[in-house]
Amino acid sequence: xxxxxxxxxxxxxxxxxxxxxxTVPCNGKLCPEIAATADAGASFTTMPAPGGAYPASQxxxxxxxxxxxxxxxxxxxxxxxxxxxxxxxxxxxVDLPGRVAALEPGLGQVFATVDPPTxxxxxxxxxxxxxxxxxxWRSTPxxxxxxxxxGAGYVSAGPAVHGQSLWITNSMATKDGPALGIRLLYSAxxxxxxxxxxxxxxGVACDYQPVxxxxxxxYCSGGHFMFVYRSTDAGAHFTETQDTQTPNANNCPNGSRLxxxxxxxxxxxxxxxxxPLLLTTNGGATWxxxxxxxxxxxxxxxxxxxxxDVGYMLWRTGYGPTSVVQLWRTTDGGQSWQQVKTVS
Numbered sequence: 598x599x600x601x602x603x604x605x606x607x608x609x610x611x612x613x614x615x616x617x618x619x620t621v622p623c624n625g626k627l628c629p630e631i632a633a634t635a636d637a638g639a640s641f642t643t644m645p646a647p648g649g650a651y652p653a654s655q656x657x658x659x660x661x662x663x664x665x666x667x668x669x670x671x672x673x674x675x676x677x678x679x680x681x682x683x684x685x686x687x688x689x690x691v692d693l694p695g696r697v698a699a700l701e702p703g704l705g706q707v708f709a710t711v712d713p714p715t716x717x718x719x720x721x722x723x724x725x726x727x728x729x730x731x732x733x734w735r736s737t738p739x740x741x742x743x744x745x746x747x748g749a750g751y752v753s754a755g756p757a758v759h760g761q762s763l764w765i766t767n768s769m770a771t772k773d774g775p776a777l778g779i780r781l782l783y784s785a786x787x788x789x790x791x792x793x794x795x796x797x798x799x800g801v802a803c804d805y806q807p808v809x810x811x812x813x814x815x816y817c818s819g820g821h822f823m824f825v826y827r828s829t830d831a832g833a834h835f836t837e838t839q840d841t842q843t844p845n846a847n848n849c850p851n852g853s854r855l856x857x858x859x860x861x862x863x864x865x866x867x868x869x870x871x872x873p874l875l876l877t878t879n880g881g882a883t884w885x886x887x888x889x890x891x892x893x894x895x896x897x898x899x900x901x902x903x904x905x906d907v908g909y910m911l912w913r914t915g916y917g918p919t920s921v922v923q924l925w926r927t928t929d930g931g932q933s934w935q936q937v938k939t940v941s
Contacts, residue, residue, distance in 0.1 A: 602630065604911060604922040604940065606662040608671065609903040613637040616685060617924065617940055618646060618663035618673060626650040629660055629673070631685055638926065638937040647679040647688040666702035670738035674700050674709070680741050691741050693734060702738065703758035706787050709734045709743070710752060710765070718774065730768035730775030735788055746788045753777045759807035761787040764832055766796070766803070777802060783832050785810070797826040797835040805832075806857035806901075814863055816846075816855035823849045825865070825881045838881030845884055846875050856899035858908060864931045866897035866910070874899070874910065876931045888925070888934045895921075906930050 601622045609615035617632040629646035648659035657676060665671035671681050676696035679688040693711050700709040712731045718724035730751030736743040754777065755765030762785055767778030779800045782791045796817075797803055803817035803826075815826040815835060824847050826835040838847060846855065846865035849872075857863040861880045864887060866872065874897045876887035888897065895914035902908035908931060912923040924937040 602632070602940075603920060604924055607900050607909050607924065608664045609907075609909070610665050610667055612904055612907040612928070614668060615903075615909075616663055616665060616671065617641075618660070619922075620658070623650050627653050627658070629658070631663070631673075632940050633685060634940075638924075638939055641940055644685055646673055647690065648673065648677060662700070664700055664702055664707075666707055666738040670702075670707075672700055672707070676712075678709070682739055689741055691743065693743060695731075698731065699755065701756050701758040703763065703787060704760040705737065706761075707736050707738055708746070708756045708758060708763060708765075708788065709736075710754075710756060722773075724774030726770040726772055726774075728770075728774040730770070733765060733788065748784070748788065748791050749782055751775055752782070754802050755805065757805035757807050757813070760810060761785065762807060762810045762831065763788050764805050764807065764813065767793070781805075781832055785831070794832050795835075797828075797837070798824070804855065806855060806863070808857050808859055812860040814855065814857040816853070816865070818851050821851060823847070823851065823853045823855075825855065825863075827880055829860075838877075842883060844873065844875050844886060846877070846881070854899045856901045856908060856910070858902040858930050859905045862905070862930050864899050864908070864910070866899055868896060870894040870896055872896060874934070878930075887931050891923075902931075910934070912936075 602619045604619045606618040620627040628650045629648045631646045632641040634641045659677045660673040661675040674697040678691040678697045695711040695713045698710045713729045733746040733749040734743045751768035753766045753768045757764045767780045768775045769778045781794045784791045797815045798817045803815040806814040813828040825838045828835045849867035852868040855865040865875045871890045871893040873886040874888040875884045898911040900909040908927045914921045925934045927934045
């Protein structure tokens, strides 16, 4: 791995094939770079990532996340968007009318949340209920043709995708412009039609983690702390986990993260220095320590699970280009974790 490689994002299409997006120093700036493995992390090859060099002081890099739908078709994004159809050897810039805030592939489709360019009204305080909000766009892997999903209307947080099932939070029109919505939009047919469902907590941001077409985990901000919810009917109803013991993922501060593996298994990490990675195997009824903190100042960042057994997370110490980031992996559903040293 090149000296100074700092991990930013990971995507996997199987337990053995994955790509890591990071940055490396280049002539006094930072350059995006991709490390790819086809042997479960035993070895990596590196390749330049699109987006170009940018100053280390720049608050928003040209790309910050990576996703692949299959061994050939992938995207790097946030805020710009680039696509590859040969496993990352070549990339093409994709022109969408705004900034790509999120992107997730599903069964035969890929979905992106696109924020419109910042209108002048945000700078002078004159936005209103007719100010455009983010929209859901979709494409077919293997092409660079994107179309807006008109059925979703304006959206805010998401999307979360499992097969042809899709969940995304709507956007609420206010006198001051678009705001986080208070309803969850659900499509069972790849975004062709949506139904409106209640959120676990009305009007707050939730990170949704589907593990099947029916079971959906949600990690929601309830003010200053995060709370875990589960749905077993595709999001029509949610139940809050009630564990009051310690450790407990329900008491982590805003910005904490959860990654679901199965209908009953998930890991969560508090966004605080020196906190352990937590594991539940009974739907959030109780939590245990799966991996202790490595030092008092670093923190865990769960990424997600490729299969019910194989998952990934980061251990991060510090922020920005001077941060030290390690990639860790589990092959037993989060029970134990090992560092992927070839990419750290």
